[in-house]
Amino acid sequence: MRVLIAGGGISGLVTARALCLRGFDVTVFERLPELRPAGAGIMLAANATAALGELGLVEPIVAVSSPLVSVETRSWRGEPLTYIPSAEIDRRLGAPSVGIHRADLLRVLFDALDPGVVRFGAEITGFDQDRDGVTVHLASGESERGDLLIGADGIHSAVRARLLADGPPRYAGYTAWRGVTTCEAAPPGAAIELLGRGARFGMAPVGGGRTYWWATANEPAGEIDPPVGRKADLEQRFDGWWEPVQALLASTPESEILRNDILDREPVDRWGVGRVTLLGDAAHPMTPNLGQGACQAIEDAVALAAALEGSRDIVAALRAYEASRQPRTARITRLARRMGQVFQWEHPIACRLRDTALRLTPPTLTRRQAEGMLRGG
Numbered sequence: 001m002r003v004l005i006a007g008g009g010i011s012g013l014v015t016a017r018a019l020c021l022r023g024f025d026v027t028v029f030e031r032l033p034e035l036r037p038a039g040a041g042i043m044l045a046a047n048a049t050a051a052l053g054e055l056g057l058v059e060p061i062v063a064v065s066s067p068l069v070s071v072e073t074r075s076w077r078g079e080p081l082t083y084i085p086s087a088e089i090d091r092r093l094g095a096p097s098v099g100i101h102r103a104d105l106l107r108v109l110f111d112a113l114d115p116g117v118v119r120f121g122a123e124i125t126g127f128d129q130d131r132d133g134v135t136v137h138l139a140s141g142e143s144e145r146g147d148l149l150i151g152a153d154g155i156h157s158a159v160r161a162r163l164l165a166d167g168p169p170r171y172a173g174y175t176a177w178r179g180v181t182t183c184e185a186a187p188p189g190a191a192i193e194l195l196g197r198g199a200r201f202g203m204a205p206v207g208g209g210r211t212y213w214w215a216t217a218n219e220p221a222g223e224i225d226p227p228v229g230r231k232a233d234l235e236q237r238f239d240g241w242w243e244p245v246q247a248l249l250a251s252t253p254e255s256e257i258l259r260n261d262i263l264d265r266e267p268v269d270r271w272g273v274g275r276v277t278l279l280g281d282a283a284h285p286m287t288p289n290l291g292q293g294a295c296q297a298i299e300d301a302v303a304l305a306a307a308l309e310g311s312r313d314i315v316a317a318l319r320a321y322e323a324s325r326q327p328r329t330a331r332i333t334r335l336a337r338r339m340g341q342v343f344q345w346e347h348p349i350a351c352r353l354r355d356t357a358l359r360l361t362p363p364t365l366t367r368r369q370a371e372g373m374l375r376g377g
Contacts, residue, residue, distance in 0.1 A: 001025065001314070004136055004146035006124045007153030008032070010042075010102075011280030011297035013109035015152055016117055017055050018305035027144065028113075029136065031123035035110050039102030040178035040258055041212020043068065043191060043204055045086075047374040048295035050095035051302045058095070060108045065100035066205035069189035071370070073358060076196035078242030081358040084370045086191075093374060099191065099204040099212060101180060124158060127276065134275050148275040148314050150304070152297075155263055157282035163273055169263040171221040172287050172337065174198075174344050177234060178214045178258045183251035185244035186211055191291075194242055195355065198346035201238055201245050213248045214288075218344055221261050230257050262287050264337060267330035270322075277318045279304060284329040289339040290373070292332050300325055328376060335373075 003019055005012045008030025016026045044052075044061070052058050071084040086097045110118065123139040127149055134149040151159025155169050184205075186192060191204035198218040206212045215234060226233050231254045238245050264285045271278040280297030304321045311317035345351050 001148075001308070002027070002146040003308075004134060004144060004149045005029065006136070006149065006151050006157075006159050007282070008035075008110075008118050008120070009152065009154060009280075010105060010109065010294050011154075011282075011301060012150075012152035013106065013113065013118070014052070014055070014298050015150060015279060015301040015304060017057070017109065017112050018301045019308070020113065020117065021055060022305055022309045024305075024308070026117055027146070028118040029122040029124050029138070029144075030118055030120050031139075033121045035106060035118075035120070037103035037107075039106075040180050040214070041099055041204060041206040041210075042102050042105060042294055043097070043099050043291045044105075044298075045097045045291060045295050045374055046090045046093040046095040047376070048298045049098065050093060051298045053095060054302055055112075057108060057112060060112075061100065061105065062096060062098060064104040064108065064207050065098035066207040067189060068097040068099055068191050068204065070191070071097075072190055072192045074192060074194050074242065075355055076194050076199075076201070076241050078194065081195070081355055082361065082366050083363060084366055086370075087189075089367065089371045089374065092371070099206040101206045101208075101210065101212070104207065124153070126162060127159070129275050148277070148318065151276065151278045151282045152280050153282055155281040155285040157278065159276065160278055160282050163276055163278070164268070164270065166265075166268070169265050169285055172262040172264060172340055173218060174216045174340070175219045175223060175259060175261045176214055176216045176288070177230065178212070178260075179248075179252040179256055180206065180210050180212050181248055181251040182210055183247055184209060184211055185247035185251075193343075194245070195343055195351070196241070197348060197351050198344055199237065200343055201241060203244065203248060211248060213245075213252070216262070216344065218346060219261075225259070229254055230259060262340070264333060267326070267333050269326065271326070272318050272322055275314055275318070277304070277322060283325075284333055286329075286333040287336045287340045289336045289343065290332060292336065292373075296329050296332060300329075332373070
């Protein structure tokens with residue numbers, strides 16, 4: 001069985017690894033000309049690393065990442081609100097939570113594949129399918145034939161656009177900045193998010209003595225940076241916040257600060273038609289508030305490979321994969337969006353009530369909810 005995968009990002013590479021281990025003939029089509037060290041940090045919770053463990057990838061990932069001992073929320077001044085002992089939960093789940101640079105993760109995933117599995121500079125512009133297979137058409141004018149096509153080409157998926165024609169993703173109402181610095185101003189081993197009024201700032205270690213930070217603010221979609229520049233703008237926005245914030249911003253070069261509007265989609269009941277299906281952000285893009293975007297894509301990859309293994313009916317296997325994943329990813333997508341809405345509140349009274357409610361939530365309840373999500377509950 002020959003499997004064609006659109007997209008050589010995290011979801012596409014993990015899917016390729018899962019399928020190659022099961023003996024499938026896999027080709028990944030990536031539009032970029034080479035593997036590039038792009039992006040910032042990412043957090044992989046225990047549910048993701050447990051799935052990666054099935055693919056023999058935990059050790060190389062742990063080697064280039066940083067363990068996460070806790071996940072915390074605090075007020076913008078640094079006052080504790082919630083505390084989740086992720087190391088304790090990880091011991092019960094039997095897998096670690098880590099912070100890792102996206103470029104390091106992509107390198108590990110790419111190196112786990114045989115040469116030639118990923119075709120760079122190969123952009124899929126369309127596809128056709130019939131009873132016997134799928135033909136993909138490339139921007140170069142070439143065509144490739146396979147038994148099925150997996151759209152793992154991200155939130156602006158070309159495969160989804162042709163398959164579902166459901167328009168662009170929706171704006172969540174806030175934009176985000178991200179950066180990675182060698183400054184280690186944050187507490188070691190902790191992923192911390194500070195809550196302000198219509199703004200947030202977070203930080204987490206990602207290995208190699210580096211800290212990944214992110215910031216959000218309520219802005220109109222497509223807003224451009226002010227004349228003072230991106231870095232100076234952030235330093236002004238977060239002036240007076242908890243001490244590590246300014247240190248992290250000051251140590252990050254202007255050219256290495258990324259900015260993206262936050263997008264997602266309302267969950268849908270259909271990810272595929274015939275021999276074509278979707279996976280990861282192409283299927284269920286979610287806001288980053290639960291840190292589960294990549295984690296759910298990794299779960300998708302393992303579930304899809306398991307559904308296809310030994311199946312003589314490709315179409316039935318794809319529909320079974322979709323049915324197994326849709327309820328869980330829909331719950332997490334909606335929960336992440338609601339959390340983002342609350343965390344981006346602006347009214348001072350609402351923000352005070354939010355912080356008080358978080359502070360008074362029993363730690364055992366917070367821990368149980370986090371563990372339940374990771375276990376699939």
